[in-house]
Every structure is written in C-alpha cells, then in structure tokens.
Amino acid sequence: MVDAGRPTPERKRFFRRPLVWIVLIALIAVLIGSFWSGGSDYDEATTSEVLKDINDGNVKEANLLDKEQLVQLTKSNGDQVEAYLPAGMMETVATELEDAGVKFDTEVNETSVFVSFLLSLLPIVLIVLLLLFFMSQMQGGGSRVLNFGKSKAKMVSKDTPKTTFDDVAGADEAVEELREIKDFLEDPKKYQELGAKIPKGVLLFGPPGTGKTLLARAVAGEAGVPFYSISGSDFVEMFVGVGASRVRDLFTQAKENAPAIVFVDEIDAVGRHRGAGMGGGHDEREQTLNQLLVEMDGFDTRGGVILIAATNRPDILDPALLRPGRFDRQIPVDAPDKEGRQAILSVHAKGKPFVPNVEFETIARRTPGFSGADLENVINEAALLTARHNEKAISSDALEEAIDRVIAGPERKGRVMGDAEKKMTAYHEAGHALVAHALPHAAPVHKLTILPRGRSLGHTLVLPTEDKYTQTRSEMIDTLAYALGGRAAEELVYHDPTTGASNDIEKATKVARAMVTEYGMSAKLGAIKYGSSGSEPFLGREYGHQKDYSDDVAATVDSEIRALIEIAHDEAYAIVTEYRDVLDQMVVELLEKETLNQEDLERIATRVVKRPPMSPFNGTASRKLGEPPVSTPNGSKPAEGPDEGIEVGPSTEGQTPQP
DSSP: OOOTTSOOHHHHHHHTOHHHHHHHHHHHHHHHHHHHHOOOOOEEOOHHHHHHHHHTTOEEEEEEETTTTEEEEEETTSOEEEEEOOTTOHHHHHHHHHHHTOEEEEEOOOOOHHHHHHHHHHHHHHHHHHHHHHHHHHTTOTTOTTOTTSOOOEEOOTTSOOOOGGGOOSOHHHHHHHHHHHHHHHOHHHHHTTTOOOOSEEEEEOSTTSSHHHHHHHHHHHHOSOEEEEEGGGTOOSSTTHHHHHHHHHHHHHHHTOSEEEEEESGGGTSBOTTOSTTOOOHHHHHHHHHHHHHHSSSOOOOOEEEEEEESOGGGBOHHHHSTTTSOEEEEOOOOOHHHHHHHHHHHTTTOOBOTTOOHHHHHHHOTTOOHHHHHHHHHHHHHHHHHTTOSSBOHHHHHHHHHHHHHOSBOTTOOOOHHHHHHHHHHHHHHHHHHHHOSSSOOEEEEEOSOBTTBSOEEEEOOSSOOSOOOHHHHHHHHHHHTHHHHHHHHHHSSOOGGGHHHHHHHHHHHHHHHHTSOOOTTTOSOOOSOSSOOSSTTTTTTOOOSSOHHHHHHHHHHHHHHHHHHHHHHHHHHHHTHHHHHHHHHHHHHHSEEEHHHHHHHTTTOOOOOOBOTTOOSSOBOOOOOSSOOGGGOOOOSOSOTTSOOOOOOTTOOOOO
16 A cells, blocks of 8 residues: 555656656746736727827726836726837827816836846746757666766666576577586685686687577576676767766666676677778777777686676677687587487477467478577467467477478468469479489478479478588589479570579588588599688788789689589489480479478389499599498498598597697
C-alpha cells in the first residue's frame, strides 16, 4: 500500500526530468503574460468613432491609458468601446472630453525594473535549459549533464534471469575452459598453493552465431561475482579522450568490487590494429586501446579483474592485445559437429511441442555447417510454419521446410517460370545430382528441386554423411566436377550454356585457386604458397610490398587453375554423356513432381556406377586405384591414398624439425 501523502519513486523521477521543468516554466510564463495583459470586456472602435461619440454627447465616462495609447469609453446606453489612438492623438481626445464635460481618468502604467528584467531573462533561461537537456540525452545520462567519461558498462544484477553452463550446448571445450575461471574465483587457494595465476584475459573468437555472447552470459550466471558487460563501440565517442576515460572508470569500478569479471563484446571495434592501413590510425581509438592495454597489464598489479572479450575478427586485433599477460587464453568457438548440433537442437526445443516421430539426430545430420544461431532459427521457423498451418505440434516436414528456408530462403511462389525455362532449370539441377551421384567422393544428394527459393531458380542439396575437417585432392576435384555438373548438362542438351551457372563457376574457381596457391595441389608449382590466403583487412597494408611471385609464376597459376577446371568439366561432361538416359528420366520426374528426394534419385540412377578415385598429381582426368604402402593397426583397411612408390612416414604435424 502506498501512502498518498508521500511521493512515490516514479513521481520523483518524473519531476527530475529537465523537459518537465522546461514545459512548466513555459506554462508559467504564458500565464503571467496573460495575467499582466488582463482581460478586456470593451468592443473595438476606431478613432473617428470615438471622436464622434464624444462630440455627440454619447459618452458617460472615459479612461485613458497613456502607455498603451488606449482610450476606453462608457456610453450613455451602457455600451463600452475602446480604441488604440495614433501617436499624438491622446491630448486631442483629452481636450475633446474636457470640452464635452466628460469625466475621465488618466493612467500611466510603468512596469517595474525587476519585472522587465525577468521578462527579458526568461527566453535565455528556456534556451539554456533546452540545450542542457539535449546534451544530457545525447550522453544517455538522464539528468547527469556533461558526464561523458563515465563507463556505460551494465552490471548484471541478481534479478536478471540467469544463463548457466547447462544452457550452452555444442561448445564443450569452451565451457571447460571457462569453468576453470569460475572454479578459481570460488576457490583461489587451490590454484595459489601451486603457484598458478588465473588468466587476466580470455578471448572468445569464432564465426558469427556460434555462441560467444551466450558463453559470456553463462559465465555471468555461474560466477557469483560482479559481472560488468559493455560493447566495444560504447568506448568510442565524438569527444577526444572519452574512450580512455571510460576504460579507466570501468576498471576502477571493477577493481573496487574485485574479484569481478568484465565482458567486452565486439572488442574489434576498439582493439583494431594500430597504424594499419593508409592515412594513419584513428587517434581516439588508439588512445582507448592504449588505456585498455595499460589496465590489463600495466604498473598497477592489483589483480582480481578478469577480462572476457568476444570477436569474430581476431585477424584485425592488435598484437599487443593478444600477447600472454593480457589475453592469456584464446578460445575458439567454431561451428558445432553433429553431436553438438543435436544437443543445441534439444536445448532450443525445450517448451515446444513436437510430434513423436521427430528425431533430432536426423535434423543434426541434415544441417552440417550450421551455427547455433542457425539451428535456433530453424526451430523458430518450424514453429512459425506450424502455427501458420493451424497445427498443434511441430512435424518433421515443418523442420525440413525450415531448413530449406534457412539455407536458400523462402519459397517464391509468385515467380512463375515458362515451360522452356523450367525445363532448362530441371536439366541444370539434374546434371548436378547425376554427377554427384556418380562421383566417389561427392556427398550424397539429399534433395533437388526446381522450386524458386531466394535468388535461385532451383537448387540441389548434398549432405555429407559425417563431419570432415580436411580434404584430399581427389575429393576437391570431385567437388569441382559436381559444381560444373549443371553447366555440363546445359552444354550437352542445349549446346548453349546459360547464366544460371554463374554462381557455380564462381565457387569452382575459388576452390581451384585455393588448391593451386594455398594447398600445393599443383604438380608444376609444387607445395609452395603464393600470395595471401585472403583479402587484406586493412586498406593499403599491402601497398608498397613487393609481390612474392613473378609474372611468369602468375601466368602458371592461371594455367593450373584453368587445367583443374577443365579436368573437372571434362569429368562432369563424360558422366552426363554416358548416362544421358538417366538424366532425361530424372528431368521427366522432376518436371512432374518439382522436387525429388534421395530415395527417388537412388531409384532412377540404379545403373549408374561410381567412378574410381582420381589419381593424385597425374594432371589428367584418368582415374585409377592406389593403396598406401603402409599397414594400419588392427588389420583395418587403409584409406585410399597416394600411388605406390611415394614414401609415407609418420606425421610431423606440430613437431619441431630436427637439424
């Protein structure tokens, strides 16, 4: 129960707002002005009418206001009129009234000096209050004006819904690393007795959507110590020196409440490499970064503050920020594997109804490469589709449609293709599917469709049976051939390729260039890296640097890329030519059903024989089997690999070469 006589906190906050006081002062000024001006019950009249009434003897009494040059008359019949006189007419009217024997009063109104001063000062006060209000709003400080240097970090309170490590799935290694920090904060003596020091900084890096911020929220829920959260962009401001001041204020607050954890999301906004690019660096950002470096590992050796940061661009961070002593521990948060995807789906499925036959293992196998955010979106899209169809439980069909929407976009039912274009699209997608089915290293075809989705007129979906982290040259050649299968089918059937293969050609060229310049899969160029692995993140960084290979080598690189593309194209063309009848049958059913699944493809392509694996470094499209000249433990059959005659020794990865 609230006491009516006592102001509530909401009422107090209301009257602390500058805009409220500005409005109140403006209203008071209007009321004072209207009070001083007074009300008037007189009718307006002209000077000639006033003089005529005086001369005709119709005036009973009069009132002359000298300051306003106003004359007010009360007529014999009780009517009241007033008129503003021209300059110099007041004496004439007074004389006429005296001659007519009318009694009149003369008032000389003079405003006091104090009132005049207040009236002149009021607009200035209103303007100053308005400016202060806008400056306060720009800084987000409410009524705290010019409080630029204060930190904007938000402290996680006890009332905030807690996220724990149980809510995190698919990142077991990252959870284990962060759990050690939690254990140190709870029982530091166990580590201090062994002389161990807790890491001062932990950097979470990985692709977008993999759960870096979720891990930080879980640390906040598990830590049991003050947790400050801030974004990297909150340090940067339009005023010079504000960012560094906010860093100092943030760490001052954290040290006063130590042990504490500070989380900086998107730290690349403030931790960018200094002196990179053309034209120098951003002085304000560099000052902020310098202050952050000092706070993390400077002369002030007071401990108890752990900095956790997250970014998806670790390549642009300053090296001084990444060295041991600042970010001692760098934890990658990559896309989850099949088991991780299944666990993530189970987490996001809590509280949602599913039909009994839904298996998350199947959905996890269906979504390779998906991040945690993608999987959350799949579950949400399936729920939306289920509600749209007025169903009570999420089915496997809804999940399949949701996956297609996440991969290729929503189905474009409004795009109507002509028969000729639909047939050409069917041959293109059937070419992809047939080549993938015939190649030994290509992933199995899960679905092919000619229904437009997103920006594509159709698509063929291949899904690997297991997660893979490396590829052989033969597997990459098969990837190139699969990418060019649609183009080969168009050339075989229509002898006139279309623009529909532009994206396929782009992907194939990118893979072939990586094979030649990064992976050393060219017999002519050997195991040498040419150029940088990716685009330089900073403009001008490579300016002035000498090219690390000659023009002759560049021509050879182009020649080798072209040779790989031609090998893959010839392979794809040979497959669609040999199995032209299978290609035609696939197109017939695709035009009829618009979508074919893996079972339909297996039934149509029963006579298609898998091609033998490509022989490495032979430079041609011929294929032959090769067994590595090594034995494997437990008598298991070794994987298909290089030809005999190539010496294969133990792996030296991660070992230091001996002189």
